[in-house]
Amino acid sequence: MPLLPGHATLGVLGGGQLGRMFVHAAQALGYRCVVLDPDESSPAGAVAHDHVRADYLDAQALEDLARRCDAITTEFENVPARALEQLARTRVVAPGAAAVAVCQDRAREKAHFDASGVPCAPYAVLRGTADLAAVPDTLLPGILKTARLGYDGKGQRRVADRAQLTAAFDELGRVDCVLEQMLPLALELSVLVARGADGQVQTYPVQQNLHRDGILAVTEVPAPQVDAAMQAQARQSAAAIAAGLGYVGVLCVEFFVLKDGRLVVNEMAPRPHNSGHYTMDACDVSQFEMQVRAMAGLPLREPRLHSPVVMLNLLGDLWFDADGRERAPDWAGVLAIPGAELHLYGKTEARHGRKMGHLNVIGASADEARDNARRACALLGLPATW
Template sequence: MPLLPGAATLGVLGGGQLGRMFVHAAQALGYRCVVLDPDAASPAGAVAQDHLKADYLDAAALEELARRCDAITTEFENVPARALEQLARSRVVAPGASAVAICQDRAREKAHFDASGVACAPYAVLRSSADLAAVPDALLPGILKTARLGYDGKGQRRVADRAQLAAAFDELGRVDCVLEQMLPLALELSVLVVRGAGGEVVTYPVQQNLHRDGILAVTEVPAPDVDAALQAQARRSAAAIATGMGYVGVLCVEFFVLKDGRLVVNEMAPRPHNSGHYTMNACDLSQFEMQVRAMAGLPLREPRLHSPVVMLNLLGDLWFDGAGRERAPDWAGVLALPGAELHLYGKAQARAGRKMGHLNVIGATAEEARQQARRACAILGLPDTW
């Protein structure tokens, strides 16, 4: 039976901005929300009906979360699997611990891509000196990534030869790693796929992304440089990956388009994603409402993009001038632009590289959205070329 709006309580493990936007979407449908997060000042905890301030492995807090909620999700992929397993003994948990565990480990993730029939970059798993010695020459130059706990470019090293590879493996603490062959990239894409407990699957339009220093900077939808056939392939691949895990909820699958036109999968995130924030203003159903629908067993209808959009990620650097003095960004100037929709995350302190908010700029045409987004970049002091 579905958990109907206005008659159920939904729980969230994690109190960051993704949890905050999930809570807003759930509350708009009439659900009550409980957040479990150890930070007393967490953005999601500030807007939920209840905030359990406890560690994610606090057994008593998890028991209380299960007692108060009818279904529970997570807003970050590194939530301890044990927490999800405990909650799943008595409540609907989406996504489930087994799917999240695959996404938490790059080696398992790559194996799942292979099993799903979706091409990824050639790779090798490194767990020992023997694995290091056995690395094929063809994988160099490459990128060495820790198998666990890497995100936004963290836990990664570019290596040109065997000497650099050995040094990087030592530098990363000789933890389990994945070495990926460095490929000639033309574009970066992502696809949001949503799967329900009954196996139904819907996908959002393909998103074209630009990263700077390993952090997402710009997302454009529709993807301006990707033909219809490649977009259809990306959406089919994302659906196959989600289905193969028995996934329930919103999953973001990231892809590379190579210079020769081939599509390869890069990685996935078991939650709503930074590159999907455009859905809040450019689609009839946001990625956060879709997460609510999937975990509550509500209908998953194909989302509709009603406006071309550019999403700009707003990092804490904007709150400081060139001399490092704190300042307030010119929000009034930005909000005067037609189609500009500002979302700030309620974080008390700005820091360089910290995700503080995002700006969605919609237009009647893709070019109009792009022009207005570039005006916003000029006002904020962001690079205006992408």
């Protein structure tokens, strides 16, 4: 039976900005929300009905969360799978521990892509000295990534030859790693896929992304350089990956388009995603509402993109001038731009590289959205070329 709006409570493991936006979406539908996060000033905890301040492996706190909630989700992929397993003994948990565990480990993730029939970059798993010695020459130059706990470019090293590979493996602490062949990239894409417990699947339009220093900077939808055939391939591949996991919830699958025109999958995130924030203003159902629908067993309505959009990621760097002095960004100027929708995450301290918010700029046409987004970049001191 579905958990109906106005009659159920939804829980979130994690109190960051994704949890905050999930809570807003759930509350708009009439659900009560409880957040478990150890940070007393967490963005999601500040807006939830209740905030359980405890570690994610605190058995008593998890029992308390289960007692208060009818279904529980997570807002970040590195939540301990053991916590999800404990909660799932008595409550609906979406996504489940098994699916999240695959996403937490790059080696298992790559194996799942292979099993799903979705091409990824050639790779090797390194678990020790023997694996290091057995790396084929064809994988160099490559990118060495820790198998666990890497995100936003962290836990990664570019390696040109075997000497650099050995040094990088040592530098990363000789933990389990994945070495991926470096491929000639033309574009970066992502696809949001929502899947219900009944197997119902919906995908959002393909998102074209630009990263700077390993962190997402700009997302454009519709993807301006991706033809209809490749968009269909990306959406079908994302749906196949979700189905193979038995996934319930919103999953983001990231892809590379190579210079020779091939599409390869890069990685996935078991949650709503930074590149999907445009859905809050450009679609009739946001990725966060879709997460609520999936975990509550409600219909997954086909999402409709009603406006072209550019999403700009807002990092803490914007709160400092060229000399490092704190400043307030020109929000009044930005909000005077037609179609500009500002979302700040309620974080108490701006730091360089920290995700503080995002700006969605919608327009009647893709050109209008892009032009107005570049006006916003000029006011904020962001690069206006992409």
